[in-house]
Amino acid sequence: MEALIHHFMFYMTGFRVPPGEAYTSFEAANGELGFYIVSRGEPRAHRLRIRGPSFWHYQGLDPMIRGELMADLVLTYGSLNIIAGEIDR
Helix, strand or coil: CHHHHHHHHHHHHCCCCCCEEEEEEEECCCCEEEEEEEECCCCCCCEEEEECHHHHHHHCHHHHHCCCCHHHHHHHHHHCCCCHHHHCC
């Protein structure tokens, strides 16, 4: 029972991390998934940004369709396997 109480206290209050910032990324299903975290030394992060794999894919769309027809835009966009929910972060 004591361990369960400590677990919930740890979950509710968090733990102190040193102030600073960190970026890490790893290979996800569609590409690179990155996390940027800024800490002020408090239990919760001051700033957290997530860069999904679709964000990287969407940046390559402009060079691919420049000078092409509008019908090519639809096909190219579909071939990139972009998840729109990841782009609006």
